[in-house]
Amino acid sequence: MVVIDKLCAARALKHRIAERRGRLFRVAYAWCRDRHLADDLVQEAIERAINKCHQLKDPSRLDSWLYSVLNNCWREHLRMRREHVELNDDDLVSTCCPEQQNISGELSARVLVLIGFLPDNQRQVLTLVVLEEFSYREVAEILDIPIGTVMSRLSRARRSLSDQLSSASEPVTESRSYLRRVK
Numbered sequence: 001m002v003v004i005d006k007l008c009a010a011r012a013l014k015h016r017i018a019e020r021r022g023r024l025f026r027v028a029y030a031w032c033r034d035r036h037l038a039d040d041l042v043q044e045a046i047e048r049a050i051n052k053c054h055q056l057k058d059p060s061r062l063d064s065w066l067y068s069v070l071n072n073c074w075r076e077h078l079r080m081r082r083e084h085v086e087l088n089d090d091d092l093v094s095t096c097c098p099e100q101q102n103i104s105g106e107l108s109a110r111v112l113v114l115i116g117f118l119p120d121n122q123r124q125v126l127t128l129v130v131l132e133e134f135s136y137r138e139v140a141e142i143l144d145i146p147i148g149t150v151m152s153r154l155s156r157a158r159r160s161l162s163d164q165l166s167s168a169s170e171p172v173t174e175s176r177s178y179l180r181r182v183k
Contacts, residue, residue, distance in 0.1 A: 017049050024070055030127040031074055033116050045070040067142040114164045122157035125150055
């Protein structure tokens with residue numbers, strides 16, 4: 001009977017892992033800015049998580065554990081690649097003219113571009129805190145860094161975004177109000 005209970009629990013855990021695919025993809029895409037690579041990273045992370053689900057000590061911490069696995073896959077990818085990504089000017093050009101977008105849409109698009117220019121470590125912290133709403137402690141555990149490092153990277157990322165937005169042509173008040181919502 002104990003074996004059957006363990007099998008059922010393992011099957012349920014694997015199902016819970018698979019349910020988080022969309023959220024993992026969103027974060028992976030924010031980190032790498034490449035749909036195919038993000039999909040590969042998520043598939044690798046889910047495969048590793050399912051194969052090593054016995055290592056999860058506290059099932060209530062599943063999300064943090066999954067993002068740690070995803071972070072390890074991302075680190076491994078970066079280590080294997082060891083090259084700088086070339087920026088394509090076409091990726092930075094908006095296809096819609098300003099008349100077709102409202103101010104908040106333009107601002108959102110500009111923020112996304114600016115986030116892409118952040119260093120990887122700042123972009124990781126920012127996306128985990130803002131998109132996934134993890135606490136600083138959880139982000140520190142996921143990325144395996146001290147909580148003070150999380151706070152300083154997040155502060156530098158926000159400051160950089162704020163500086164870039166306030167130096168642009170749109171009114172500073174709109175840019176800063178958007179950043180407050182992002183915080």
